[in-house]
Amino acid sequence: MRALVETDAEDVPIRVKGLRTAFGDKVIHEDLGLEVKRGEILGVVGGSGSGKSVLLNTILGLKQPDGGSVEIFGQDIRDPQAHSEVERRIGVMFQQGALFSFLTVQENVEAPLLEHTKLTREYVHDLARLKIKLAGLPEDAGCLKPAELSGGMRKRAGVARAIALDPDILFLDEPTAGLDPIAAAEFDDLIRTLRDALGFTVFIITHDLDTLYAICDRVAVVADKKIAAVATIKELERSDHPWIRSYLLGPRGRAAKKEKES
Numbered sequence: 001m002r003a004l005v006e007t008d009a010e011d012v013p014i015r016v017k018g019l020r021t022a023f024g025d026k027v028i029h030e031d032l033g034l035e036v037k038r039g040e041i042l043g044v045v046g047g048s049g050s051g052k053s054v055l056l057n058t059i060l061g062l063k064q065p066d067g068g069s070v071e072i073f074g075q076d077i078r079d080p081q082a083h084s085e086v087e088r089r090i091g092v093m094f095q096q097g098a099l100f101s102f103l104t105v106q107e108n109v110e111a112p113l114l115e116h117t118k119l120t121r122e123y124v125h126d127l128a129r130l131k132i133k134l135a136g137l138p139e140d141a142g143c144l145k146p147a148e149l150s151g152g153m154r155k156r157a158g159v160a161r162a163i164a165l166d167p168d169i170l171f172l173d174e175p176t177a178g179l180d181p182i183a184a185a186e187f188d189d190l191i192r193t194l195r196d197a198l199g200f201t202v203f204i205i206t207h208d209l210d211t212l213y214a215i216c217d218r219v220a221v222v223a224d225k226k227i228a229a230v231a232t233i234k235e236l237e238r239s240d241h242p243w244i245r246s247y248l249l250g251p252r253g254r255a256a257k258k259e260k261e262s
């Protein structure tokens, strides 16, 4: 029985049930449910202010739910011990990469390894170099500070740090925002390549329709305080939900679809 429960928790690494979140009287989510499958790239979309970032923060345990539950690998994130175990298994890239500006890229990537492992200094150094390479940065980028990087390189440095501890889940908050379309497409490729090679689950908040078409296995739509739909992008194109229709069938949605089909 125990084995069955554990398998289920690994196959559904993120499970949100009946979630309610609020700031004072302002309710952001009400009875929200979501299951993320192991190894998938899940895109999370929704209008501005619909509650995507609040959902991410709640899943990460940075905001306490006002009702319902969030389980990561079957563990309730409100349990402090579970929280620290879970923290070790996830990588997060917030908007702008959220790197320490006073550290080099190499030092930024070393930071989680030094905090969460007992590896030797030399090993940490080598591992960080490997992650920088995996994120598609040139070797000499390691000695640069974030301010000395282009926007695209900064995002890659953010990814290198997020994958430092070999996470089972990678969370990305609007990773392609601010990138030109070519850099954004290269970034999407990087995420898919890393997922295919390393096998982690990806939870990606995005406004970028190209990302949805290019790499997402399923897309969850945050609307009406809930997950209004979760399906493949092809299935969502047939939705009659008003926000989904105007999002996917508007000019930008049609362009992204055409690009994918060409």
Ligand SMILES: Nc1ncnc2c1ncn2[C@@H]1O[C@H](COP(=O)(O)OP(=O)(O)OP(=O)(O)O)[C@@H](O)[C@H]1O
Binding pocket: 023, 028, 046, 047, 048, 049, 050, 051, 052, 053, 054, 055
């Ligand atoms: N700390 C806070 N205090 C009060 N209200 C907040 C707080 N953080 C977020 N909110 C509110 O919660 C709602 C959802 O915000 P959230 O940032 O999750 O939206 P979002 O879907 O990520 O939007 P965007 O796509 O514009 O980034 C908004 O109305 C926002 O004003």
